Amino acid sequence: MEIKNISRFFCVLILVISGLLNPAKAQDTVIRKIDNGKLDSLNSKFLKEQRQVEIFLPQDYKPGSDRKYDVLYVLDGGNWNTGLIKETQHFLEEISFMPPTIIVSVLGIDRNKDLTPTHLEGWSTSGGAANFLGFLKNELIPYIDQKYPSNGENALWGHSLGGMFVAYALLNEPKTFKSYIAVDPSLWWDKCYIQKIASSKLPGLGGLAITFFMSGREGEQGKVMKIDTMNTILKNYAPAGLTWKSIAYPNESHNSIRLKSTYDGLKFSYAGFDNKAEFHPRNGIILKDKPIKLWYFNDTTTVNYTLDGTMPTILSNKMKHEITLTAAAKVTTENFTARARYNQVVSGDFIAGKTLNPISKKKNVKAGGFNYAYYEGKWEKWPDFKDLKNPVKTGITNGDFKLDKIQKKDNIAVVIDGQLEAKEDGYYIFILENGEEANFFLGKRLLMRMTTSNNQLCTYIVPLKKGFYPIRLESFHKNDGYKLKLTYLTPSTIPTKNAGSIPLNLQYGHH
Numbered sequence: 001m002e003i004k005n006i007s008r009f010f011c012v013l014i015l016v017i018s019g020l021l022n023p024a025k026a027q028d029t030v031i032r033k034i035d036n037g038k039l040d041s042l043n044s045k046f047l048k049e050q051r052q053v054e055i056f057l058p059q060d061y062k063p064g065s066d067r068k069y070d071v072l073y074v075l076d077g078g079n080w081n082t083g084l085i086k087e088t089q090h091f092l093e094e095i096s097f098m099p100p101t102i103i104v105s106v107l108g109i110d111r112n113k114d115l116t117p118t119h120l121e122g123w124s125t126s127g128g129a130a131n132f133l134g135f136l137k138n139e140l141i142p143y144i145d146q147k148y149p150s151n152g153e154n155a156l157w158g159h160s161l162g163g164m165f166v167a168y169a170l171l172n173e174p175k176t177f178k179s180y181i182a183v184d185p186s187l188w189w190d191k192c193y194i195q196k197i198a199s200s201k202l203p204g205l206g207g208l209a210i211t212f213f214m215s216g217r218e219g220e221q222g223k224v225m226k227i228d229t230m231n232t233i234l235k236n237y238a239p240a241g242l243t244w245k246s247i248a249y250p251n252e253s254h255n256s257i258r259l260k261s262t263y264d265g266l267k268f269s270y271a272g273f274d275n276k277a278e279f280h281p282r283n284g285i286i287l288k289d290k291p292i293k294l295w296y297f298n299d300t301t302t303v304n305y306t307l308d309g310t311m312p313t314i315l316s317n318k319m320k321h322e323i324t325l326t327a328a329a330k331v332t333t334e335n336f337t338a339r340a341r342y343n344q345v346v347s348g349d350f351i352a353g354k355t356l357n358p359i360s361k362k363k364n365v366k367a368g369g370f371n372y373a374y375y376e377g378k379w380e381k382w383p384d385f386k387d388l389k390n391p392v393k394t395g396i397t398n399g400d401f402k403l404d405k406i407q408k409k410d411n412i413a414v415v416i417d418g419q420l421e422a423k424e425d426g427y428y429i430f431i432l433e434n435g436e437e438a439n440f441f442l443g444k445r446l447l448m449r450m451t452t453s454n455n456q457l458c459t460y461i462v463p464l465k466k467g468f469y470p471i472r473l474e475s476f477h478k479n480d481g482y483k484l485k486l487t488y489l490t491p492s493t494i495p496t497k498n499a500g501s502i503p504l505n506l507q508y509g510h511h
Helices: 079-094 129-147 161-172 189-205 220-224 227-237 257-269
Strands: 037-044 049-056 069-074 101-106 150-159 179-183 210-217 242-249 283-286 292-295 303-306 322-325 329-335 344-352 371-376 393-396 412-422 426-433 437-442 445-450 457-464 467-477 485-489 507-509
Touching: 037 129, 049 079, 049 129, 069 079, 069 129, 079 101, 079 150, 079 257, 101 129, 129 150, 129 161, 150 161, 150 257, 161 179, 161 189, 161 210, 179 257, 189 227, 210 220, 210 227, 210 257, 220 227, 227 242, 242 257, 322 329, 426 437, 426 445, 437 457, 445 457
Parallel strands: 069 101, 069 150, 150 179, 179 210, 210 242, 283 344, 283 457
Antiparallel strands: 037 049, 049 101, 292 322, 303 329, 329 344, 371 393, 371 412, 412 467, 412 507, 426 457, 426 485, 437 445, 437 467
C-alpha cells in the first residue's frame, strides 16, 4: 500500500444534460416538469404579488434530520436554467468540489421589471431591481431559512439581465449572499449603470469574505455586454475580502455559455473544498538531534501551518509536501477554502522522548502470526475490553486471516496481540486505516486511538531498537462495512513512503 495514495479518489461521472441547450429558445421561466422539486409560494409586500419558487432539496436529505445546507438561488428559474444548474451541482457534489446544496428556483413573472435597476425607454416595466432585491433579502431568504434546512449561507446565480442583477445585488446588499455568479451579464444596461456605481461601492465590500464570479464571451459579441469595463473597475477598486474572477470563453453563444459558467462559477465559489489539511505521520515521539519528516500529499496552495499550536492564518507558513521537524512541536494545518465554514483544521503532537526499549522474547511464542480473539455482543458504544470473556473464535493472524472476513459484520470486538520483532534501530511509522473504532498499543503505551471522526487514517512515528515489543490492537465495529488494516514503515522503508503489512516472520504469538 502506498501511503501517498490513501487520499480519496473519486469516480468521474459523465454529465448528460438533454434538451437544456437550445439557443433558438427564449428565456423560459415556466416550469415544464417537477423533478423531485417542491413548488412553493409566498406573498410579497415588496412586489405586491404572489411569487412562486421551486425547492430542490439535496439528494442525501432525510426528513427529520438536523443537518443544514447551503442554499443556491437561481434567477430566471424553471427548467431552462434550474435543470442545467441542478445537474451541474449534482456532478460537482459527486466529485467533492462542493457540498450538498438546496437549490431555490426563483420563478419569474416580469424579468424586465425585476432584474433591471433603472428605467429605460422601450422597456415599459423596467426599473424594479430594488424592490426585487428587497423581496429576496427580506422575504424569500427568511422564508427559506425558516421552512427548509438552510444554514443561512447563500449563493446567487443569474444570466444575462439576471447576471446584471447579480452584480447589482453584490454592490448594494453584499452581505445577503456569500457567493455571486454573473453569467454573461448585460452590463451595457443604461450606459453601463452598474459600472458607474461600482467604483464607489466596491471599497465597502472589504473584509466580507465573499466571492464574485463573472463570465463573458470572447470577440465582438462579448464586447457588446461591456464586461471588459467592469473588469477594469474590479482591478482598480476591488478590496481585500472580495475574491473575484472573470473569464471570457471562446466560441460560445449567449445561451451556451451557461454550462461552462455554472461549472466554473460554482467550483470557484467553493475553491479549496476538495482539498485536505491532513499530514502524516500525525503524531509521534521525536529524539533530540534526530529530525523527522512530515508528509503532505495534497495541494499545498490552500494550506498553511504552525508549529506552536496556534491556529494558522493565511499569513502563516505555506504548506510543503515535506516538513522537517527538529524538535517537539504541536503541528496545526488549515485548508483555507472560499467558504470558511468548510475550512479543515488538523493537529498533531510530536513530543520529545527516548527510544522505546525492547523486552525479551517470550519463551512460549513463535513466529507466524499474532493471536486474535473475536467477540460478539450488543454494545451501543465502545466496550470495556478488560471485561470481554468467552470469545466466539480465537486463532492466529496468519496468511489466511482477514478482519473483514470474520463471521459477523456488525457489533463485534476483536483483540489482536503478541510480540513484534524490530529488525532495525530507528524510526518506525505505524498506520491504521479504514476502521470504525480502535486502540493500538505498543507495550503499555497507547500510540493511536481511532474513532468514527478520524477513521480514514491514523499514523504514529516512534523510535525503536532492535528487539521484541508487545503489541495489542483493540477494535470495535458497531456497523458493517469497515475493513480495519494495520501496516507500517521501517527505518529502511520510510524514504520510499511505501507502507506494508508486518511480515508473518516478525509476528509472534502463542501457536
